[in-house]
Amino acid sequence: MLKAPLTASPAPRRALHGWDVGGAHLKIARLDAAGRVEVGQWPCPLWTGLAALDAALDAACTRWPDLPEGAHALTMSGEMVDAFPDRAAGVQALVAHLAARLRGPLRVYAGEGPAGRWCQPAQAGRRWADVASANWQATAAWVARTLPEALLIDVGSTTSDLIVLRAGRLVEAGASDAERLHSGALVYQGVVRTPLCALGPSLPVAGRETGLMNEFFATTADVYRLLGMLDPAHDQQPAADGGAKEVAGSRQRLARMVGRDAAELPAEAWQALAAAFRARQLERLTGPLDALVSAHGLPPQAPIVAAGCGAFLAQALAVARGRPLWRLAATGPQPWPAGAPPLAGEAAWASVAAPSLAVAQLALADEEN
Incomplete structure (x- = not known):
């Protein structure tokens, strides 16, 4: 379990927990009765079944023994894993569990939507x-309370959300995953779990354009380990080959993508391939991103708000x-100078677990109103 530093926030009447149940991780934000905030994330390979959620929940209870007695606000994206026959069954199973x-x-x-923010x-x-x-x-919705005009970019382990805010509201880019995939607001690109073959079909290797193997040999975590951008604390999923999550292992996995062994080329060549990925x-x-900005007329001065364990990619997009x-x-949201170093360590956790923190803060605000 990993947690964010204690931070002042309006105090709920009792500990309030925001939950984001994803397909690969469980994220919980805790707002305690003294107004302090903590954020934790646990691996939760939900595709293996609800036992994975129980294991993550047990780990969270080790950190916060009084967690079950608190108040809870739940959001999710894990309902679509193939442990469930369909999304409706997934929602019902996760909520009931x-x-x-x-x-x-x-x-x-x-x-x-018009039916209301919360349901029992x-x-x-x-x-x-x-x-x-x-x-x-x-x-x-949480960001819009501070920045009515913005482009929220949440780059996670698996997916990226590109969300345009105009006049304090989410623009219409579709609500379901299917609609958002069509509009470009949901992009299946992340900085940990994305298979590198999804970035094909070819890249330059040692000066020659080379096809990539359509095999699950390596993931984007290997790229960002080699580039020194992925915080090890956010690197919670197994490597593609189940091997070591360090530089030598990442080089070997990248080499397999182009039909080589890592020893065939110098370290600089694998660094260059990682940069190309x-x-x-x-x-x-x-x-x-450009299509959404153009379609919805986002003003040039509207900021990019970076979130997720891949916030460093949102930072690069803001610069570009x-x-x-x-x-x-x-x-x-807080200003983040474009030249500042990427978020790392404790400072990154509020960003990494943004939906859990957002749903907790929204619940707290709605309780107070």
């Missing part, structure tokens, strides 16, 4: 389409497009 494990009151986030666990099955993969809406991934994000840069902190 947590409702059975948690003793304090539980509310379920249902997006920013018993209503989640009927409103499953509002609940499913709505975690990005929570982050956007990074450039290709930025290209995969830049096209949809000449936009002001902000980052997410425990109490909301």
Whole structure:
């Protein structure tokens, strides 16, 4: 378990926990009765079944023994893993499972649509389409309270969310994953789990354009380990070959992608290939980003707000497009100078677990109003 530093925030009446149940990680933000904020993330390979969620929950209870007795606000994206027959069943299973494990009151986030932001666990099955993969809406609604005009870029381990805010509202780019994939607001590019063959078909290797193998030999975590950009604390998933998550192992996995062994070329060649993969991934994000900005007329002075364990890619996009840069902190967005070093260590956790923190802060604000 990893946690963010204690930070001042408005105090709930009791400990309030924001939950983001993803397909690969469980993220929890805790706002305690003294107004302090902590954020934790645990590996949770939900595709293996609900036992993975139980293991992550048990680890969270080791950190916070009183967690089940607190108040809880839940969002998710893990309903679509193939452990469930469909998304409706996934929403129902996750909500019911947590409702059975948690003793304090539980509310379920249902997006920013006209039917209302929250629903009770018993209503989640009927409103499953509002609940499913709505975690990005929570982050956007939280950011919009501070920055009514912005482009939120949340680059996670698996996916990237590109969300345009105009006049304090989320622009219409689709609510479901299918609609957002079509509009470009959801891009399946992340900095840990994305297979490198998804960035093909070819890249230069030692001066020659070389095809990439369509095999699960390496992931983007290998790229960002070699480039020194991925915080080891955020590198919680196994390597593609189950091997060591260090420089030598990452070089060997990159070498397999182009039919080589790492010993065949000097270290500089593998660094160059890693940089080429990074450039290709930025290209995969830049096209949809530019299209969304153009479609919705986002003003040039509107900032990019960076979130996620890949916030360093959002930082690069802000520099490339000449936009002001902000980052997410425990109490909301804060300016982040474009030349500042990438977020790392404790300072990054509020950004990494943004949806869990957002849903907790939204729940707290709604309780106070």
